[in-house]
Amino acid sequence: MAKKTTAKKIRVDKxxxxxxxxxxxxxxxxxYPRAKTALNFANPLELLISTILSAQCTxxxxxxxxxxxxxxxxxxxxxxxxxxxxxxxxxxxxxxxRNKAINxxxxxxxxxxxxxxxxxxxxxxxxxxxxxxxxxxxxVLGNAFGRPAIACDTHVIRLSRRIGLSLNSDAVKLExxxxxxVPQKNWTLFSHLLIFHGRNICKARKPDCENCxxxxxCPAANNPALW
Ligand code: SF4
Numbered sequence: 001m002a003k004k005t006t007a008k009k010i011r012v013d014k015x016x017x018x019x020x021x022x023x024x025x026x027x028x029x030x031x032y033p034r035a036k037t038a039l040n041f042a043n044p045l046e047l048l049i050s051t052i053l054s055a056q057c058t059x060x061x062x063x064x065x066x067x068x069x070x071x072x073x074x075x076x077x078x079x080x081x082x083x084x085x086x087x088x089x090x091x092x093x094x095x096x097x098r099n100k101a102i103n104x105x106x107x108x109x110x111x112x113x114x115x116x117x118x119x120x121x122x123x124x125x126x127x128x129x130x131x132x133x134x135x136x137x138x139x140v141l142g143n144a145f146g147r148p149a150i151a152c153d154t155h156v157i158r159l160s161r162r163i164g165l166s167l168n169s170d171a172v173k174l175e176x177x178x179x180x181x182v183p184q185k186n187w188t189l190f191s192h193l194l195i196f197h198g199r200n201i202c203k204a205r206k207p208d209c210e211n212c213x214x215x216x217x218c219p220a221a222n223n224p225a226l227w
Contacts, residue, residue, distance in 0.1 A: 017165045018181040024163065024214045025186065028193040031213050032200075035192040037143045039063065044119035044144035045111075046070055048129075049079070051136045052103055057094040065094055076117050079108035103131025121145045134172055142188035150175050150187045155198030162202060162220040162227060 028035075038059035041047035046066065053062045069090055073079050079087070087101040094100065107129040111119060119140065120126055126137035135151050142149030150156075152171040156178075160166045166177035182190045201208045209215050209222045220226035 012164055012167055014181060020164060020217050021181050021190075023217045025190070025193075027213050028197060029189070032193055032196040035189060035196045037139065037192065039139075039143075040066060041144065042070070044121070044140055045076060045108075047144040048107065048119050048132070048136070048140050049073075049104055051139045052100055052107070052131050053091060053094045055100070056096055062094060065091060076108040076111040076119075079104055080112055100131070106130035107132060119144070121147070134175060138175070138191075142191070146188075148184045148187040150178050150182070150191045152178070152191070153195060154204075155195045155202075156191050158204060159194045159198050159202050162207070162218065163214070164219045 037047075039047060039050040039054060040063045041050055049069075050062050050066055053065065072090070073082065082105065084101055084105060087105060088097050091097050091100055091104075110129050111117060114128070115125065120129075121141065123134070123137050123141065126132050126140060127134070135153065138149035138151040141147040142151060152160075152174045157169055157171060157174055160174055160178065161169065165181060166174050168174040168177055178190070179187065197214075198204075201212050207220075207227060209218075209220075212218065212221065215221040
């Protein structure tokens, strides 16, 4: 009788995972040729604000809000000087608006006081801004500054486990696992490709394995025990 396989029993071998990355990379690139961040932005500050707003909110909603917001607040000074109640009201529809307003104003104040009014382009400095963790910092580094950066969101975590790239569900640990098996020059695009695949085919509740172009390489294909 075949042994029942459970997610807990799966072990990820780094060399095998790196091989799997090599196999799925060209397929995902061909499948999602326009994979990039869904957030609209014109400069690093706008992307930083959008990413803070995107916590527990859809990118579509954030883009709707920032369309007018970025006409009103154009610089770090504009945000830092703004009345907190007004900022809360302006971003309310993105949810968790009180914390987000505090973080945005705090981050912009730090940007002015410590970084000459410009969003810093290095991880260790970005992490000094209120409300900015590694995921937000990686989004900004990878998309606004063109640096290799792996942003681990919920899709990246889910797909990495299913595809057998890492079993870490902690975003920071997963980022370091992926950094070991994905070539550095591909880091930013690789996370976009996983996000696109997670949104389109490998969905949280019901992955569409039948129509998945990487099913040949995926240990979780058609195996609900591993979803
Ligand atoms: S085969 Fe299924 S579980 Fe694996 S990546 Fe594709 S959709 Fe996801």
